Amino acid sequence: MEKQVSPKRIKVLLSKSRMDVHDRGVRYLARCMLESGMEVILSRHGLIDEVANAALQEDVDVIGISFSVGGHVAASERLRKLMQEKGIGDKLVIVGGIIPDDDIPALKKLDIDGIFGAGSSAAEAIEFINARVNA
Numbered sequence: 372m373e374k375q376v377s378p379k380r381i382k383v384l385l386s387k388s389r390m391d392v393h394d395r396g397v398r399y400l401a402r403c404m405l406e407s408g409m410e411v412i413l414s415r416h417g418l419i420d421e422v423a424n425a426a427l428q429e430d431v432d433v434i435g436i437s438f439s440v441g442g443h444v445a446a447s448e449r450l451r452k453l454m455q456e457k458g459i460g461d462k463l464v465i466v467g468g469i470i471p472d473d474d475i476p477a478l479k480k481l482d483i484d485g486i487f488g489a490g491s492s493a494a495e496a497i498e499f500i501n502a503r504v505n506a
Contacts, residue, residue, distance in 0.1 A: 382410045383433040386422045389415045397437040403493035419446045423453035438468040
């Protein structure tokens with residue numbers, strides 16, 4: 372992957388459910404983000420509420436959640452609701468992993484900013500984040 376350097380140090384929270392044992396993709400993305408100059412907090416969550424709380428506590432610019440066992444629409448809806456309640460609804464939210472094409476319209480309706488399904492590259496996600504956070 373060609374190294375892309377972020378002009379502003381972007382702080383990203385990447386999270387994956389504790390129930391989901393497949394974490395190679397999210398760990399690879401975290402490493403690529405670090406190499407591009409981003410600050411990355413990699414976590415696991417039991418409840419999506421933990422993601423919203425961590426995003427607030429860490430004052431992140433971006434929240435990214437990896438899904439490979441389903442539940443992404445309901446979790447995204449809950450996350451957006453909690454973010455609004457906590458006053459952090461302006462943060463960039465991206466999701467990735469196993470995201471069926473049929474679910475993309477529902478995720479977009481929930482104001483999920485970026486959707487990176489199977490086959491998406493780390494470079495695509497990094498470029499997407501840089502274009503929006505540094506705009």
